[in-house]
Amino acid sequence: MAIVEPVIRPPSEADSFLLQVTLGCSSDSCSFCGAYKSKPFRVKDPKEIMADIDGYARRYPGTRRVFLMDGDVLVLANGKLVPILERLEQAFPRLCRVSSYANGSNITRKNDYELTKLSEHKLSLIYMGLESGSQLVLDRCRKLSSVQEMIEAVHKSAKARIKSSVIVLLGLGGRKYSGEHVRGTLEALNRMQPRYLSFLSLMVIPGTPLAEEVRMGNFIELNPAELLKEAYEIIKGLDLKQTIFRSNHASNYLALEGTFPKDKPALLNILKAAMQGDVRLRPESLRGL
Numbered sequence: 001m002a003i004v005e006p007v008i009r010p011p012s013e014a015d016s017f018l019l020q021v022t023l024g025c026s027s028d029s030c031s032f033c034g035a036y037k038s039k040p041f042r043v044k045d046p047k048e049i050m051a052d053i054d055g056y057a058r059r060y061p062g063t064r065r066v067f068l069m070d071g072d073v074l075v076l077a078n079g080k081l082v083p084i085l086e087r088l089e090q091a092f093p094r095l096c097r098v099s100s101y102a103n104g105s106n107i108t109r110k111n112d113y114e115l116t117k118l119s120e121h122k123l124s125l126i127y128m129g130l131e132s133g134s135q136l137v138l139d140r141c142r143k144l145s146s147v148q149e150m151i152e153a154v155h156k157s158a159k160a161r162i163k164s165s166v167i168v169l170l171g172l173g174g175r176k177y178s179g180e181h182v183r184g185t186l187e188a189l190n191r192m193q194p195r196y197l198s199f200l201s202l203m204v205i206p207g208t209p210l211a212e213e214v215r216m217g218n219f220i221e222l223n224p225a226e227l228l229k230e231a232y233e234i235i236k237g238l239d240l241k242q243t244i245f246r247s248n249h250a251s252n253y254l255a256l257e258g259t260f261p262k263d264k265p266a267l268l269n270i271l272k273a274a275m276q277g278d279v280r281l282r283p284e285s286l287r288g289l
């Protein structure tokens with residue numbers, strides 16, 4: 001099985017079969033993202049994908065979870081996706097979950113019937129990088145999906161019984177648009193009501209357009225205290241009915257976890273203590289993407 005590096009997957013997919021279906025990201029436009037600079041978008045040869053599935057099934061027939069890579073496999077039409085999902089179901093009798101990254105238009109371009117078909121073939125979770133709920137912040141970082149499109153995508157997926165795990169990028173507005181980032185993000189999340197939510201913290205990657213903005217003085221990064229404050233303000237404004245929250249990604253200064261609405265007061269208390277210096281933060285040297 002020839003996986004083209006780098007491999008990027010959510011922390012929760014550490015034990016899944018990582019099946020590469022596409023390479024790179026079809027938009028590859030976001031100014032902060034250096035994830036797939038080394039691999040232009042392309043779809044893998046279906047014969048190679050099927051051979052990868054069969055090869056893995058011979059070694060690990062009891063596989064229960066599969067994560068489809070790279071950036072946005074769901075850009076593919078159902079005519080290409082469904083045969084892959086069918087092969088996975090045949091190869092792994094105990095399969096219970098297939099998941100993938102997705103952007104807004106991957107989902108909104110599919111109709112309800114198409115999404116339901118995917119869900120019937122065990123695609124049951126998408127990871128969506130909202131990054132920010134502020135359209136101004138998204139436009140500034142050249143993300144192609146709009147806030148409205150991503151809200152619609154989460155609702156459409158839920159209707160087809162596909163859960164969403166939404167990712168927010170703390171610090172993406174920089175110092176100038178931090179307030180805008182907080183306001184827009186909590187509003188978008190309240191409208192989405194995602195099943196899962198996670199926070200990452202912005203790390204400026206050398207060679208990206210954002211790194212150039214920083215160099216020119218057009219973007220000022222938030223310091224750890226300001227990032228904690230953003231997390232605090234967003235969580236304070238959240239009115240989520242049933243959402244599992246994790247911020248265990250290595251980019252964060254503080255790992256948090258809980259379930260909304262039950263754990264909201266506890267999460268705010270931990271953040272308040274961290275802002276007062278009473279909680280040890282992850283050292284800069286241990287942060288990573």
Ligand code: SF4
Pocket residue numbers: 025026027028029030033034035036071103129143
């Ligand atoms: S959509 Fe995701 S993978 Fe693609 S460039 Fe933006 S952040 Fe990177």
